[in-house]
Amino acid sequence: MKALLKWGLYLLSALFVLIAGLLIYIQNAWNRTFDVPLDETFQVVLTPEAVENGRYLVYGPAHCAYCHAAKDLWPALDAGEYVPLSGGYYWDFEIGRITSPNLTPDPETGIGDYTDAELKRALRANVSQKGRALFPLMDFHQISDQDIHDIIAYIRSQPPVVNEVADNQFNLLGKAIMSFGIGPVDWGMDAPRYRPAGGDLITYGAYLANNVTACMACHTKRDLKDGSYIGERFAGGFPMQSSEPGMVYVTPNITPDPETGIMFGWTEDAFVHRFLAGRVYADSPMPWAAYARMTDEDLRAIYAYLMSLEPVRNDIGPIYTAAK
Numbered sequence: 128m129k130a131l132l133k134w135g136l137y138l139l140s141a142l143f144v145l146i147a148g149l150l151i152y153i154q155n156a157w158n159r160t161f162d163v164p165l166d167e168t169f170q171v172v173l174t175p176e177a178v179e180n181g182r183y184l185v186y187g188p189a190h191c192a193y194c195h196a197a198k199d200l201w202p203a204l205d206a207g208e209y210v211p212l213s214g215g216y217y218w219d220f221e222i223g224r225i226t227s228p229n230l231t232p233d234p235e236t237g238i239g240d241y242t243d244a245e246l247k248r249a250l251r252a253n254v255s256q257k258g259r260a261l262f263p264l265m266d267f268h269q270i271s272d273q274d275i276h277d278i279i280a281y282i283r284s285q286p287p288v289v290n291e292v293a294d295n296q297f298n299l300l301g302k303a304i305m306s307f308g309i310g311p312v313d314w315g316m317d318a319p320r321y322r323p324a325g326g327d328l329i330t331y332g333a334y335l336a337n338n339v340t341a342c343m344a345c346h347t348k349r350d351l352k353d354g355s356y357i358g359e360r361f362a363g364g365f366p367m368q369s370s371e372p373g374m375v376y377v378t379p380n381i382t383p384d385p386e387t388g389i390m391f392g393w394t395e396d397a398f399v400h401r402f403l404a405g406r407v408y409a410d411s412p413m414p415w416a417a418y419a420r421m422t423d424e425d426l427r428a429i430y431a432y433l434m435s436l437e438p439v440r441n442d443i444g445p446i447y448t449a450a451k
């Protein structure tokens with residue numbers, strides 16, 4: 128009996144040491160940096176064409192503005208204004224509060240002292256200027272070199288705005304996930320990526336929907352703890368926060384499934400009209416007005432691609448509902 132008690136105590140203290148060790152590790156590791164090489168040859172040239180295309184991408188299809196401007200600027204964005212990318216939008220997730228950085232060229236509070244290569248690496252490889260893994264809300268890893276170039280040209284051309292944004296506030300779960308689950312994305316430094324050209328709408332639409340507009344990123348079920356994709360692509364079912372406590376939006380299935388696909392039966396014109404009309408739910412996280420700024424050609428390419436997908440049967444239930 129006594130021996131048993133002794134062993135029990137040993138085990139308990141070993142467990143305690145293990146847990147304490149783990150906690151100490153997490154307190155240091157969540158913020159660790161990674162040595163991801165920079166594309167030092169990459170240099171942005173601010174031609175008027177590059178800045179113009181970059182602005183189109185930032186406020187339109189790539190909707191950087193919707194995440195890199197505070198929520199109270201959304202009405203101005205929805206009204207078609209070009210508000211500064213001064214950061215401060217935040218998300219309260221189960222893992223803590225994530226705040227978007229200021230992307231205007233202010234050297235103290237913005238990206239003024241970042242190099243072009245550092246900005247490119249953030250988008251391609253998901254690491255910050257300092258080399259820390261970014262919480263994976265952005266999925267632009269496969270966007271073309273040309274588009275990255277133009278986006279950065281636009282970012283550099285904005286007037287600087289002094290706006291100090293809060294640091295991310297990860298709780299213990301968040302720090303544990305950042306320590307073990309999240310790192311750089313391996314995008315292959317040497318592979319240049321071109322925007323598909325040559326008039327094939329489906330290929331171009333695939334590029335937009337997967338790599339630029341992020342339709343895939345929201346219309347696929349994901350694990351909110353680490354951002355990983357756990358559902359069939361474009362089949363919806365991803366619950367997203369509403370500003371009403373306890374309520375969520377569930378993203379619809381946008382594959383052409385006759386029974387459960389929300390777009391089944393939509394003509395190309397109906398799709399374009401829907402996108403030009405903008406949001407129905409005032410509070411929807413979908414950046415409707417950004418997509419309403421898209422060219423007709425870009426919208427039609429996305430439609431062609433979505434209609435070409437393999438239908439996936441997935442009944443998401445009500446779009447706006449109580450959180451489970």
Ligand code: HEC
Pocket residue numbers: 185189190191192193194195225226227228230246249250254255256257260261262263264265267278295
């Ligand atoms: C869905 C929301 C979202 C979208 C869309 C988005 N961002 Fe971000 N971005 C974030 C968040 C959140 C962070 C900070 C993540 C963190 O700190 O871990 C971030 C970080 C960054 C950083 C890293 C800065 C640093 O600290 O080194 C850059 C650069 C950046 N974004 C540029 C862009 C550009 C350019 C676009 C459009 C092509 C864009 N973002 C679109 C949410 C978004």
Ligand code: HEC
Pocket residue numbers: 336340341342343344345346367376377378379381389390401406407408411412413414418429446
């Ligand atoms: C930030 C997340 C997000 C992104 C990005 C996003 N969506 Fe959505 N989408 C939603 C949510 C949430 C809803 C449900 C609420 C609503 O209708 O606004 C929705 C609704 C829809 C609907 C149903 C509209 C209706 O009239 O019932 C369609 C179609 C759609 N999205 C297509 C797309 C396409 C195409 C893209 C890319 C160009 C896209 N979404 C990008 C989150 C997103």
